[in-house]
Amino acid sequence: MAQYARGAAAVAVIRLRNPPVNALSWLLVTEPLISFSLTVLQALEDGLKRADADPSVKAVTICGENGKFSAGADIRGFSSPRKQGLGLGPIVSLIERSEKPVVAAIEGIALGGGLEVALGCHYRIAHVQARMGLPEVTIGLLPGAQGTQRLPRLVGVPAALDLITTGRHIPATEALKLGLVDEVVEENTVEAAIRLANKLIGQPLGPRRLSLKPVPKLPNMEAFLSEALAKVKKRAQGCLAPELCVQAIKAATEQPFADGVRKEQELFNILLTSGQAKAMQYAFFAERAVEKWTTPSGASWKSASPQPIRKAAVIGLGTMGRGIVTSLVKAKIPVVALEQNLEYLNMGRNAVMLLLEREAMKMEQGAQALDFHNPARLQFAVDFDVLRDVDLVIEAVFENMALKKEIFSNLSRICKPEAFLCTNTSALNIDEIASVTGRPQQVIGMHFFSPAHVMRLLEIIYGRQTSPTTIATAMQLAKVMKKVGVVVGNCFGFVGNRMMFPYSQQAVFLLEEGSRPEDVDQALEDFGLKIGPFRMSDLAGLDVGWRSRKDQGLTGPSLAPGTPARQRRGYRYSPLPDLLCEKGRFGQKTGKGWYEYEKAGGRTAKPDPWVHSFLCEYRNAHQIKTRFIDQEEILERCLYSLINEGFDILAEGIASGPEHLDVVYINGYGWPKHRGGPMFYASTVGLPNILAKLQKYSEIHPDIPQLRPSAFLKKLVAMGSPLLNDWMSHLHKQSNKL
Numbered sequence: 001m002a003q004y005a006r007g008a009a010a011v012a013v014i015r016l017r018n019p020p021v022n023a024l025s026w027l028l029v030t031e032p033l034i035s036f037s038l039t040v041l042q043a044l045e046d047g048l049k050r051a052d053a054d055p056s057v058k059a060v061t062i063c064g065e066n067g068k069f070s071a072g073a074d075i076r077g078f079s080s081p082r083k084q085g086l087g088l089g090p091i092v093s094l095i096e097r098s099e100k101p102v103v104a105a106i107e108g109i110a111l112g113g114g115l116e117v118a119l120g121c122h123y124r125i126a127h128v129q130a131r132m133g134l135p136e137v138t139i140g141l142l143p144g145a146q147g148t149q150r151l152p153r154l155v156g157v158p159a160a161l162d163l164i165t166t167g168r169h170i171p172a173t174e175a176l177k178l179g180l181v182d183e184v185v186e187e188n189t190v191e192a193a194i195r196l197a198n199k200l201i202g203q204p205l206g207p208r209r210l211s212l213k214p215v216p217k218l219p220n221m222e223a224f225l226s227e228a229l230a231k232v233k234k235r236a237q238g239c240l241a242p243e244l245c246v247q248a249i250k251a252a253t254e255q256p257f258a259d260g261v262r263k264e265q266e267l268f269n270i271l272l273t274s275g276q277a278k279a280m281q282y283a284f285f286a287e288r289a290v291e292k293w294t295t296p297s298g299a300s301w302k303s304a305s306p307q308p309i310r311k312a313a314v315i316g317l318g319t320m321g322r323g324i325v326t327s328l329v330k331a332k333i334p335v336v337a338l339e340q341n342l343e344y345l346n347m348g349r350n351a352v353m354l355l356l357e358r359e360a361m362k363m364e365q366g367a368q369a370l371d372f373h374n375p376a377r378l379q380f381a382v383d384f385d386v387l388r389d390v391d392l393v394i395e396a397v398f399e400n401m402a403l404k405k406e407i408f409s410n411l412s413r414i415c416k417p418e419a420f421l422c423t424n425t426s427a428l429n430i431d432e433i434a435s436v437t438g439r440p441q442q443v444i445g446m447h448f449f450s451p452a453h454v455m456r457l458l459e460i461i462y463g464r465q466t467s468p469t470t471i472a473t474a475m476q477l478a479k480v481m482k483k484v485g486v487v488v489g490n491c492f493g494f495v496g497n498r499m500m501f502p503y504s505q506q507a508v509f510l511l512e513e514g515s516r517p518e519d520v521d522q523a524l525e526d527f528g529l530k531i532g533p534f535r536m537s538d539l540a541g542l543d544v545g546w547r548s549r550k551d552q553g554l555t556g557p558s559l560a561p562g563t564p565a566r567q568r569r570g571y572r573y574s575p576l577p578d579l580l581c582e583k584g585r586f587g588q589k590t591g592k593g594w595y596e597y598e599k600a601g602g603r604t605a606k607p608d609p610w611v612h613s614f615l616c617e618y619r620n621a622h623q624i625k626t627r628f629i630d631q632e633e634i635l636e637r638c639l640y641s642l643i644n645e646g647f648d649i650l651a652e653g654i655a656s657g658p659e660h661l662d663v664v665y666i667n668g669y670g671w672p673k674h675r676g677g678p679m680f681y682a683s684t685v686g687l688p689n690i691l692a693k694l695q696k697y698s699e700i701h702p703d704i705p706q707l708r709p710s711a712f713l714k715k716l717v718a719m720g721s722p723l724l725n726d727w728m729s730h731l732h733k734q735s736n737k738l
């Protein structure tokens with residue numbers, strides 16, 4: 001609701017109140033101390049009307065409870081049935097039309113509909129620590145309460161386009177430079193706003209009503225907007241909202257305010273009913289849901305307390321270690337970085353310094369804020385003795401069990417007893433690594449994604465003996481590093497890489513059957529994935545998987561003589577990636593892989609005629625009949641096999657819900673957020689459809705076990721395909737149809 005009070009003699013104060021973020025709910029909010037329920041919007045409207053009707057009130061201040069203006073519309077409300085009556089746009093108009101000056105006192109956050117309310121006010125004062133933005137685009141919408149029409153009138157088209165199409169939050173100081181706020185204060189913002197409101201009494205308000213102002217002209221507006229549209233579409237990869245945001249702003253430049261508002265509503269409704277908004281709002285809540293972790297043994301975020309990490313260490317400064325060090329320094333945690341010898345240490349140090357210099361350049365106070373030249377903040381060493389006083393170690397050495405065990409055994413001996421020992425392994429067994437330490441309860445997997453200082457995902461893998469405190473500490477550290485921690489169980493490849501395996505495997509099988517790498521990549525990139533499997537493999541390096549397959553005895557000298565080329569352990573196997581590696585084609589690093597590049601280390605993938613003829617020869621040699629494979633089959637085989645593995649992961653209790661898998665895929669594997677993650681996507685395709693397709697492909701390819709439908713998927717279908725939220729409650733229920 002909103003509380004109405006008198007701030008000073010002639011100023012009414014309307015305080016938005018709906019904890020925790022003062023969302024502008026059109027759902028009923030029940031106040032514990034009063035006997036009726038009121039929506040926040042209704043209460044805001046009532047407050048405005050009351051101020052208007054009271055002749056002793058000469059001005060109004062709008063603020064939010066608990067130091068937060070408002071996080072905007074209540075996102076949960078978008079998926080609930082439409083309530084007739086109040087909308088936010090008409091209330092913003094009501095504020096603007098007021099004959100009494102209205103001042104917004106912005107503390108904490110003014111986001112989305114919250115900022116639109118402030119844009120309706122005649123003046124805006126912000127606290128220096130406040131943040132503002134129109135993040136609707138990130139939840140598949142556009143600012144639908146006249147924000148696309150008012151903001152360009154206030155800050156001009158280029159700034160409005162930037163804010164509305166990226167959804168970024170800006171600090172008060174930037175808002176002041178843009179003219180979004182009139183004043184930034186360090187003192188009590190509400191008191192400052194009341195003082196200003198008092199001064200404004202009797203002054204003309206016409207020039208302060210944004211709907212009456214023209215949009216500032218640009219000499220080349222049309223060309224500017226078409227260029228912006230092209231850029232935004234390219235970046236959006238199939239997500240509709242950014243494009244419609246541009247269209248709404250374009251309407252502001254071409255039409256009178258009222259017509260622009262009608263266009264905004266029309267575009268908003270398209271987005272609201274597009275399905276993409278639902279997926280993106282699911283993703284918003286999924287990210288918050290995974291913070292509330294639980295494990296099958298009953299440990300949970302509620303009862304476990306994280307330990308403070310005052311100093312950390314990273315071992316191994318290769319591809320991953322250097323990014324991890326950078327993330328810790330950015331999080332202002334003092335770090336010790338270790339390598340195996342001075343030569344590697346110098347290489348690692350140079351790489352880390354380069355990354356930090358680049359990060360500092362992006363920051364307002366730059367290098368000064370990070371202070372990474374200070375040895376108390378960042379120290380490099382080769383001697384493990386420096387680890388005696390650290391609170392947590394992250395190991396990022398080669399993916400080799402024997403080496404990791406040697407390191408953990410040393411760590412267990414050298415580090416103080418309460419220190420946490422973490423491994424960045426991408427697939428190895430956490431319990432086996434923990435077994436060589438005297439403190440398995442303090443051993444945990446912290447699986448970063450490359451590049452580690454950029455990617456938001458952090459898979460946090462608990463072993464059999466990992467304590468709840470260790471999990472809580474790793475989760476807290478993820479948060480401090482501004483990463484999304486997802487707690488998962490211990491199995492080969494954990495969640496992300498385990499689901500990736502059948503997907504990549506299908507991609508290669510499709511090449512055997514007739515596709516080209518660029519066909520498969522294109523289909524998946526058109527679906528919205530940031531990068532297709534072959535471009536990804538070239539980027540990561542084909543040698544990484546090759547080494548792992550050799551370690552598993554699937555290829556290389558340990559393969560038993562006489563093993564059929566396309567079969568391992570009785571199932572289908574494709575030696576194609578191994579054959580490429582044998583020819584030295586490791587991807588971008590060697591200038592050749594599934595594609596060819598301009599040079600070793602080049603980035604531009606070009607379809608390679610050599611690969612095409614190599615594939616033809618391979619098919620001929622193995623008497624595989626080439627056929628045309630359409631986009632539909634490429635998508636179904638790659639994506640449904642990945643989803644199928646996801647159902648097995650859920651059934652085994654490796655992840656505690658489908659939203660965990662979805663958060664992993666959106667934040668670590670470039671899955672398009674507007675499709676909500678693989679498990680959400682499965683729920684939109686319909687579980688019976690996924691099951692039917694898997695059954696079909698599995699009948700055609702009985703030698704590929706990954707296409708055999710998961711028992712859990714079958715069970716859910718037999719139970720009538722419950723909603724995604726209910727899947728886990730059916731895990732242990734008996735189905736009489738099975």
Ligand SMILES: CC(C)(COP(=O)(O)OP(=O)(O)OC[C@H]1O[C@@H](n2cnc3c(N)ncnc32)[C@H](O)[C@@H]1OP(=O)(O)O)[C@@H](O)C(=O)NCCC(=O)NCCSC(=O)CC(=O)CCCCCCCCCCCCC(=O)O
Binds near residue numbers: 023
């Ligand atoms: C605000 C944050 C920056 C805070 O971050 P942090 O401190 O890290 O805390 P969190 O864990 O993220 O959040 C805490 C807690 O709050 C929940 N929450 C946060 N924001 C919202 C929200 N906007 N709505 C609901 N709940 C919210 C969050 O889930 C947490 O709770 P938990 O999940 O239980 O743990 C950060 O949270 C953030 O960035 N929030 C999102 C901000 C945002 O995206 N705002 C934009 C909202 S959309 C909007 O404003 C749209 C508009 O422009 C107005 C549209 C006008 C509508 C016109 C037509 C509508 C037609 C459809 C309906 C018809 C009904 C009618 O007729 O009226």
Ligand SMILES: NC(=O)C1=CN([C@@H]2O[C@H](COP(=O)(O)OP(=O)(O)OC[C@H]3O[C@@H](n4cnc5c(N)ncnc54)[C@H](O)[C@@H]3O)[C@@H](O)[C@H]2O)C=CC1
Binds near residue numbers: 319396403407425450
């Ligand atoms: N490269 C990637 O994309 C990802 C890798 N990982 C995992 O991260 C770990 C590291 O991988 P990368 O960084 O790619 O490897 P890398 O080969 O780039 O770097 C490993 C580093 O460890 C150092 N090292 C080896 N033995 C050491 C010792 N005894 N003491 C100190 N340092 C030592 C090496 O000198 C080297 O610099 C592996 O477990 C890998 O599986 C996890 C996620 C992604």
